[in-house]
Amino acid sequence: MHNSEVKKILITGPESTGKSTLAHQLAEWYDTLWVNEYARDYLEQLNRPYVQKDLVVIAKKQFEIQNINFELANRFLFCDTGLEVIKVWSEFKYQQCDFWILDHLDQQKFDAVFLMDVDLPWEYDEYRETPNIETRKQLLESYKEELKNTYGVYHLINGNMIERFEKMKDILHKL
Numbered sequence: 237m238h239n240s241e242v243k244k245i246l247i248t249g250p251e252s253t254g255k256s257t258l259a260h261q262l263a264e265w266y267d268t269l270w271v272n273e274y275a276r277d278y279l280e281q282l283n284r285p286y287v288q289k290d291l292v293v294i295a296k297k298q299f300e301i302q303n304i305n306f307e308l309a310n311r312f313l314f315c316d317t318g319l320e321v322i323k324v325w326s327e328f329k330y331q332q333c334d335f336w337i338l339d340h341l342d343q344q345k346f347d348a349v350f351l352m353d354v355d356l357p358w359e360y361d362e363y364r365e366t367p368n369i370e371t372r373k374q375l376l377e378s379y380k381e382e383l384k385n386t387y388g389v390y391h392l393i394n395g396n397m398i399e400r401f402e403k404m405k406d407i408l409h410k411l
Contacts, residue, residue: 249352
């Protein structure tokens, strides 16, 4: 399939909201590719606590992987986060964001944007940092603002994992 026929789908939002699981499930359902969140791979091989400059390394690789996989995808490419995650997190944690991320954020184009709500229980893993529901809600508001400013339209997805999957499929069916 020529890549102009492929729809690029962003699945984003705060941590522990089902992004990776849903990206994987949707890719399997539609027999296509998905782009994993590179930050996790990067942090797993890092032998020290991450610092702000690591976010640029992560952003560049995430951007590169999305572009490579777009050429190989079939019908849809599901992206488990994009540069907006790194921007929101950088501004939350460091009160600033690197210019490269800001510049390339405007270059990301998606045919649909799904923002995962924080109505699922937070699950611990060693790379997650925001167990507090109020912090998660604050981050969700930052995502809403960022997505509105960057993409204009996004779909807020809530409910349990089955409900999220079905809601997303219904929206994708209309593309």
